[in-house]
Amino acid sequence: MLLTLAVASRQRRLSDEERKALLVRMDITFNHLPTLIEASQAWVLNHARPLIDSADIRLTGPARLFGTVQEGALKMLETLRCPVAGYEFEEFIHGIYNAFDERSTLIMLDPFPDERQDRLAEILGGWTQHIYRIGPQVENNGKKYALRIY
Template sequence: PIGCASDGVLDINTGIESVGFVTRGFSATVLNLLLIALIIARKQEKASEVEEQHYLAELQRLVAAIPEVIVRTSRFIDRHSETLRSGERFVATGYGALVGVAKEFETKFTETVRVPSSGFELEAYMHGPYLEANARHVMLFIEDTPDARTRALRDYLAPSIGRAFTLTLGDEEDAQTLALN
């Protein structure tokens, strides 16, 4: 295996997956890469000890929030289960760092739900792929803060698609928005 030929191996500490598809690796890899970046930043004196402690506290705060995020997300999914079960095509859009989240959605959703799913950078989606949107599509607009472009596209497409949901780290929540502030 490649691990034997490598100079080093990063154990992401998730153990062996007990399901037929990989589910824990993405978050664990991101967390490990953030911790490695922090170690390097300290070693190269790009981050002070105070900054290091601040970032570690933020990561601990985020990890501590995960159980509540799971509860809130499960409730949102339960409320919209009929729409989600009947969707024939799922599309997620994101911008900036959220492009990776949209692409991970594409992989994991296709892998687990087994229906066509895509993840796009917001601007890229607006330059062509949006033309395929129709009443069988369920869309997920991912944002870290309220974003005028994301919401304009969502509102523009809403009459033409099956359902438009927003996932945000902001505070604004409505029936179609999951706010994970």
């Protein structure tokens, strides 16, 4: 990341103010990692069993987190060895959810939940109990994990 910033600055693709703002964001993010790792480990220890037993897993998130969704899907596929796929939320609501049943799992990255995401979780909640929502504005209750995103 620092190399990219240096190259972008040298090529004048970033202003000095933009570069400084990105450095501040990176510093905040990196300093938050130990807390994030600790909280994630605690969640996994208490809630991972249903993931292991899933027949299939789908991850969704907004367009700006599509890379995170895809990387998460890849890591889960490598670890859990069951069918895993990641979708941008708008793509997912075009019918992919129709393949869900009681053994399916949905993980929703919800940095800013809206009525459509709430409604989808409600509908699919009638088909499977394995719906997890992750984001700064969801409540912590085992299925929903309030995670401050920096």
